[in-house]
Amino acid sequence: MLLKEDAPEMATCDKMILAVKQLHRNSALAVKQIKSGVFRSGNRLFLTDTLVPSRLQPPRSFSSVPLSTAMTAGCRLTATRYRWTRAGVFLRGQTNFLTPTSRPCLLQDRMFVNRVGGAGFSGEDGGDSAGSGGEESSGDGGVPYGPQMTALTPMMVPEEFPNVPLIAVSRNPVFPRFIKIIEVKNKVLMELLRRKVRLAQPYAGVFLKKDDLDESDVVESLDAIYSTGTFVQIHEMQDLGDKLRMIVMGHRRIRITRKLEMEPDEASTSTGWLESELQPKAPSRRKAKRSRKDQPASLTEQIEDKLKSLECFFFQALTAEIVKTIRDIIALNPLYRESVLQMMQAGQRVVDNPIYLSDMGAALTGAESHELQDVLEEINIPKRLYKALSLLKKEYELSKLQQRLGREVEEKIKQTHRKYLLQEQLKIIKKELGLEKEDKDAIEEKFRERLKERTVPQHIMDVINEELNKLGLLDNHSSEFNVTRNYLDWLTSMPWGTNSEENVSLERAKEVLEEDHYGMDDVKKRILEFIAVSQLCGSTQGKILCFYGPPGVGKTSIARSIARALNRQYYRFSVGGMTDVAEIKGHRRTYVGAMPGKIIQCLKKTKTENPLVLIDEVDKMGRGYQGDPSSALLELLDPEQNANFLDHYLDVPVDLSKVLFICTANVIDTIPEPLRDRMEMINVSGYVAQEKMAIAERYLVPQLRSHCGLTEEKASISSDALSLLIRQYCRESGVRNLQKQVEKVFRKVAFSIVSGEQTTVTVTPDNLQVYVGKPIFTVDRMYDVTPPGVVMGLAWTSLGGSTLFIETSLRRPSGGVDSKGEGSLEVTGQLGDVMKESAKIASTFARAFLMTQEPENHFLVNSHLHLHVPEGATPKDGPSAGCTIVTALLSLATNRPVRQNVAMTGEVSLTGKILPVGGIKEKTIAARRAGVTCIIMPNENRKDFSDLPDYISEGLEVHFVDHYSQIYPIAFPQDQS
Template sequence: MLVPEVFPNVPLIAVSRNPVFPRFIKIIEVMVMMMMVMMMMGRLFGMTSEMLHEQRKLDPGTLNSPQRESKHPDLQKQFSSALSHAGGSRRSDGGMFSDCVSPQALTAEIVKTIRDIIALNPLYRESVLQMMQAGQRVVDNPIYLSDMGAALTGAESRELQDVLEETNIPKRLYKALSLLKKEYELSKLQQRLGREVEEKIKQTHRKYLLQEQLKIIKKELGLEKDDKEAIEDKFRERLKDRNVPEHIMEVINEELNKLGLLDNHSSEFNVTRNYLDWLTSIPWGTNSQENLSLDRAKEVLEEDHYGMDDVKKRILEFIAVSQLRGSTQGKILCFYGPPGVGKTSIARSIARALNRQYFRFSVGGMTDVAEIKGHRRTYVGAMPGKMIQCLKKTKTENPLVLIDEVDKIGRGYQGDPSSALLELLDPEQNSNFLDHYLDVPVDLSKVLFICTANVTHTIPEPLRDRMEMINVSGYVAQEKLAIAERYLVPQLRTLCGLTEEKASISSDALSLLIRQYCRESGVRNLQKQIEKVFRKVAFHIVSGAQDSVAVAPDNLSDYVGKPVFTVDRMYDVTPPGVVMGLAWTALGGSTLFIETSLRRPLGGADTKGDGSLEVTGQLGEVMKESAKIASTFARAFLMAKEPENTFLTSSHLHLHVPEGATPKDGPSAGCTIVTALLSLATNRSVRQNVAMTGEVSLTGKILPVGGIKEKTIAARRAGVTCIVLPAENRKDFSDLPDYITEGLEVHFVDHYNQIYPIVFPQN
């Protein structure tokens, strides 16, 4: 093989990516204007080892030139100027190819591997034919053979460049053979993967064809209908035994006809199908058989809940009216009271007593009207509101629906849900309730709605006007004890896996637990404490410390910890200027003390008759105004009672209501503040164990207040024996059960003149 001794100085064009092997064509795009001119003039490659096959002008500034390497150039050094034509250099002898000792085996193996690769992938045949067209047998030249073998592979640039740079022929052939073997293994892997994929595609295609043929055969034989017919039959089957109104049936038929014209894969098809699914799932004309037996209903209500007589009487009245009418009707009731008294749980018992299906949803914190009225069908993922979901789930038109926490409903940019409830809870409107999704009127007049709330002043007035309000007040200690013994202890003992022989709690222990740990109005905390006792009992039994446990007052603290309430009230004996009042909170009733004290008498800088009253204790605006009214009346009353006593007009006084971290508001402490000021002015203590409540006017009239039951319960809990109430609250007090009023001395007054001799007796 002849190699020139001297190479001319020529400009170089860098080839990116893979190197160019001899006898292979490489397309090069030249964008340098000087080179483009020289190439077009035929000077650039006129004396090099490159052969210019074709030049093609592409975009402005670009020349497409396919080049083919014909020889292995060996450059001795770089030249300073790519366009210089002067001088030449001799090639050194160190770059000569070494003699080929035994290339026959490597050559034969390369030829065999190339044939195997061509057999696996016929695309390589074109590259081999291109090499053969050069007019020389490649097989006879090991250099060309190694170049062709390496060029056929998809090896990395570094590996291909390594083959080009190798001058030892056996090593060159061996490296080319290694690349071919890798390519052969890769081709075999590609062929195997291709066969597997093709086989899977064939199986899937064959299965699809068979299924389609089976559908056609079944359809021809009448054994099966297409999807649209099956969907239509399913919807009509649902309506078969239902009394669907005529205007609703027209909408259903119209939608079914529309469904038959739509393509199965269109989005409108799915929207229409979902709409029909909801429309046909409503129990049109289907009602559950209601229980109209008073005895059965009373038995169920007494079985599940203790007390709550107002609620039970109202439900029995509802059953009696339904029995006389011979038909049922819907009602809208609202149970309000402190948490943990059983408002939510008794709704489930009412549903069981009436034999109605039960559905509950909470509106606490709800800000989206669509939760109640549903979404428009134009929205993606639209669905009906809660009431339509209720009818679908209960499958009756007369379920009992509990709407929880109506006093905590929210309002946001998505609307006011309380306004949406106005239509739902109006007996005159809910017979044609319109859901945004269904867009057809639905009759909800047979639904019994029960709402729950902790307070009523946060419920919007129009919504409160639509509901029948029933107060569910807190429990006294006797009621809590009965509830614990009859319901909580057996249920929680079973829940903890215990039996009556292994764990027991005495009545005295329960009474102590109620008095010192659970003074709230409800029984939720009492339930937690009893469960805590049984959990620790279970731990002692399982750990082997004891076989059985009997909880008594002496060992109660071992299971529930130290008492939370150690004293019943702040003052055992009230000093002058301190009077016990009664308050109502969302958690029930409580006692509060009104404390008054002298800050300082009038000094020289004060104007005569310029006494003042400072109030503290985080009082609201209403209570501050009530204190001012009480101070004004107390001055007038003391002036009339003891004209020589100028204490209230000649002193700077301080009025405080303890528990300053708790906000307090309301006018019901008016008479208590007057009494505290008079007690301080006369330096006389009020009668012990007396508590009072009532709003006082500027002329001394005692006005009615609310929460009489809760306040009476709180007074009994604090050991009060005498209560002063407004005369107009006599009717509220008379409704209380005997076990609450027993042993109490109650005075009903309509003017403060009647209170003074009660709290400041002459003897």
């Protein structure tokens, strides 16, 4: 064999034919072929699978292969068979030489081995190769395979190759003698590269793009790339259909001279700026060949490296310094070692090749793309070496910084690890000496220590012991361990058997209540009764009270005073807007982050079993997909059930029978009836002007003056000014707005004193507007003198009581009666359904009552009337204005005004009976505020009026009636003109 180790290195051209034949036979034997040979066609040699070497035409089942390709493939197969690692073919002049070389044999030509029609080489005329279609087919008819892999045979790279395709890359250029993987997705460029490979011209020019962010394969203009690039050979090409993946190897530097101009009929199939052409048809190809005769011979030029004569010592110093720097980088970062070994060619001293050394130094660094391109463009070898050395020095400094940072981080980790080990050792030593117990033992001892002074029920103690035993079997780092520990923490933190000593002195309780609040006699009496019962029984029991009334009357603040009077711990939480039942009854322990409900949290915080719990805004609870909180309160506020209240988290019965629950609400209509039935309802009505005056003088003025940093000598408000402030600015039932206005006065006084305008200020009715602005309520009533058809009524609102005028008028002229002789009534003023029905009932009764008083008066029967309740933007509803509407209709029908300074309230039935209404206190306060001296109300409300304080009822003429016939002589006296 020619390629054995004892074979000659070169063979002559005549002997080469015999060598190729023998090589091909060996290759055929390797693939179980029995026929092989070489035939000559003109001056060209072809390889075929026949024993007849003189046949001019190859068999149809095998495409003819050029000699260079055949030699290389045969050499590869022979080398593979004899387990050689390196073999190849090179061309020198006009003579073909077959020789072992140092070039690695990376892949084998699968097409030549097994005759599978891959993307192999075809003849120069672009013969029918099955590999260009992206599939592989066998000689039997084509069995499809996966993505094509084309292994190109090594060949001598031509010294001059004028036209090459242009491949634009980003970030890193390709240096000569270095390998790079490139992917191409542009369809035109992919087809051009496939054709170049089929034509046995696997060469291209790789140029770096100036914009690193541009990821496209092609460029719109040559200005987008650097003019200097690398002439590369495609060693391997994998066709994936939508893209090509190639392994290319750089050979030398090239520079773009000009782009290839295509003929008009070829422009549609060319990329326009690639230094080659794409010929899909034979006529176009011949035309392109003719056009190339008129073009310059080369579109790219090779860049020759210039090496000036330098002093030997300077050149050696540069080379040695580069090698030293590379070694230093490898010493700092061993990851560079593999990169250097891959870059260095086997059996070659890098120091002996300064050109390769400079390129290797630049490629080894992670420098910017323009810096690497600068090294690639440099043709002066010493300058190139110097630039590469600069990049290596930067890389060396970066490696030193990276090593220093890594050393610091590693040192910190070592210190942390050492500290952890010492702590663990210390724990073990303390355990051995008995100075410290294990975590589980310490936790169990802490929990049992909490229960020593408490009277824990037996069923609770059984649960605690069971959980402690479970805790001892669990691993400290398990999630169940933390869940169990938190559960035990809640169980042992409960105030089992712990009660605060309650005050049973009525005098002490009365003193505390009077000290904090003025008025509210009903609430104070109920608390004193609670204390009296506790004193007689010798023990206290929990109660459920509900204070309801308008905002700002002190419902929430009185609860704190009650807790202080009873010497109980105070806890407040609001349920306004609450939609989750778990807020009251807790979450199940299986949930992540589960917690008990508000009541269990209250007991843990107050540390007593008998606190005072204020549940605020019970009338504003919501309802969501998590449940209905108002239903959850049924068990909590039921005296028969809360002795065994079951929280979802604790899951053990808890006694709440000693807890005093106080709820607050503005209205009771929105409270569910079952919940309202469990509470003792206490009405907290609004304040009259006298009460507001007393509250302002006793509590608000001293407190707010102190909060603003003022003293009584510097700032004071006269009683007349407070009275005017209450009457014209603060007419609401509560005192919250009064508190804001008084605070506003003191703020402005403080500003005037600090700014030096005044030293002492006394607020009087004359200068009150300077501090609080213009009056809000300028008149007390809409009508000072009521005309015929207008009557003053009394209404109740959530803000307290107010006066309500009923107006009636004729809607059509008296002559415009319809043919039927029936009248009508139109109602306006944004009235509710109940009030509209009340107006219809009043109209019917007024007609009947007028017939009895004035039979000849048919005004209400034939007229079209309009009834209006002023302030149409305010919704109004309720039946209490029935007698007022009847009176207004009779006043309009008789054209007589009602008695001045009279107001009335009460529901009227269809037969004229006056039914009782609510809100007597608020309505009386509103009438007194409006200057009314005579009030008419139902007889059944006499008991409500008798409960009013004297300062509210004194000076009022009150008439209690059962039928409307008693109202008529009061509203229309006989002596009235």
